[in-house]
Amino acid sequence: MLILGIESSCDETAAAVVSDGSKALSNVIASQIAIHEQYGGVVPEIASRKHMEAILPVIERALDDAGVSIRDIEGIAATRGPGLVGSLLVGLSAAKAMACAARLPFAGVNHIEGHIAAIFLADKKPSFPFVALVVSGGHTHIYRAGGVGDFQILGQTRDDAAGEAFDKAARMLNLGYPGGVVIDRLAKSGNPAAVRFPRAMKGSVDFSFSGLKTSLLNHVKGRGEAVSPEEMPDLVASYQEAIVDALVEKTLMAAKDASIPRVVVCGGVASNSRLRERFFAEGKVAGIEIFIPQPVFCTDNAAMIAVVGDHLLRTGRHDSLDLNAVSRWPLN
Ligand code: KG4
Ligand code: ZN
Numbered sequence: 187m188l189i190l191g192i193e194s195s196c197d198e199t200a201a202a203v204v205s206d207g208s209k210a211l212s213n214v215i216a217s218q219i220a221i222h223e224q225y226g227g228v229v230p231e232i233a234s235r236k237h238m239e240a241i242l243p244v245i246e247r248a249l250d251d252a253g254v255s256i257r258d259i260e261g262i263a264a265t266r267g268p269g270l271v272g273s274l275l276v277g278l279s280a281a282k283a284m285a286c287a288a289r290l291p292f293a294g295v296n297h298i299e300g301h302i303a304a305i306f307l308a309d310k311k312p313s314f315p316f317v318a319l320v321v322s323g324g325h326t327h328i329y330r331a332g333g334v335g336d337f338q339i340l341g342q343t344r345d346d347a348a349g350e351a352f353d354k355a356a357r358m359l360n361l362g363y364p365g366g367v368v369i370d371r372l373a374k375s376g377n378p379a380a381v382r383f384p385r386a387m388k389g390s391v392d393f394s395f396s397g398l399k400t401s402l403l404n405h406v407k408g409r410g411e412a413v414s415p416e417e418m419p420d421l422v423a424s425y426q427e428a429i430v431d432a433l434v435e436k437t438l439m440a441a442k443d444a445s446i447p448r449v450v451v452c453g454g455v456a457s458n459s460r461l462r463e464r465f466f467a468e469g470k471v472a473g474i475e476i477f478i479p480q481p482v483f484c485t486d487n488a489a490m491i492a493v494v495g496d497h498l499l500r501t502g503r504h505d506s507l508d509l510n511a512v513s514r515w516p517l518n
Contacts (some may be wrong), residue, residue, distance in 0.1 A: 195269025233414025263495020376423030
């Protein structure tokens with residue numbers, strides 16, 4: 187079955203064609219980063235306007251890249267939430283209009299479920315049940331996935347999301363937006379043990395990153411002078427290590443507690459090279475199999491939305507064309 191997926195929940199306008207819920211034939215992503223960068227974060231009104239400009243060319247390009255036309259498509263899936271409603275509405279409306287015009291079944295998809303489902307685009311797919319760590323700009327949740335659409339929260343952040351911890355640190359250090367990518371790159375040449383940042387809530391499967399952020403602020407202020415470019419790699423490598431420690435330790439703990447030897451790590455932060463390296467190494471030691479999508483399917487994309495759409499439409503769960511966008515939509 188060929189599904190066209192559409193994603194516009196935040197600052198990426200994306201469309202993709204996926205075959206049988208497992209193979210991306212195309213994956214087009216128009217990023218607005220360059221525009222929002224100057225404001226240090228996503229400006230919702232600008233995001234909606236940019237989505238409107240990009241949505242049709244992005245969809246056309248996704249069909250072209252896959253070498254198909256709308257007549258070959260068997261169903262359309264779009265992100266319904268959670269996200270910025272003004273942004274979501276652009277992709278959702280385009281999807282509904284196309285479904286109506288081409289008389290195709292349509293499904294609204296949960297963005298977080300999409301992040302988890304991205305793992306089914308990989309060659310190595312996990313079997314159920316598995317433990318899923320979703321780490322993005324707005325989410326840091328550990329779920330038990332018992333089957334498609336069957337999720338139970340095992341742990342979550344009490345304050346900031348992991349992606350936010352990266353983005354806020356980068357802003358504090360004037361490294362630009364989005365912070366995760368810059369810190370990932372700079373940290374490669376730094377010593378992760380140079381500065382000892384606190385590890386919060388040890389022994390629990392819940393997270394807290396706000397103390398870490400404050401600790402970075404105190405560290406920078408306490409020096410009385412700006413962090414030099416030579417010192418930056420050590421500082422960000424140490425900060426990143428505190429986040430990675432928490433994510434790896436707590437997720438493996440949750441998997442052990444649940445007696446599930448399979449862990450899926452997904453969401454934008456899962457593209458972090460140190461996080462990937464540590465999960466694979468420590469999963470091996472713990473006897474837990476680690477599954478992480480390719481980096482391009484970790485950050486926001488529409489192929490992951492098409493994977494969920496494939497399952498929904500295959501099992502007869504169509505949505506009607508009056509489906510609305512929602513800013514909040516808990517998975518469980
Ligand atoms: O999943 P995503 O693309 O969008 C949301 O659904 O939020 O995640 C975006 C988040 C941002 O906070 C960004 O800084 C972070 O993912 N991120 C990274 C990396 N690439 C993106 N964090 C750490 N290392 C990276 N390489
Ligand atoms: Zn996302």
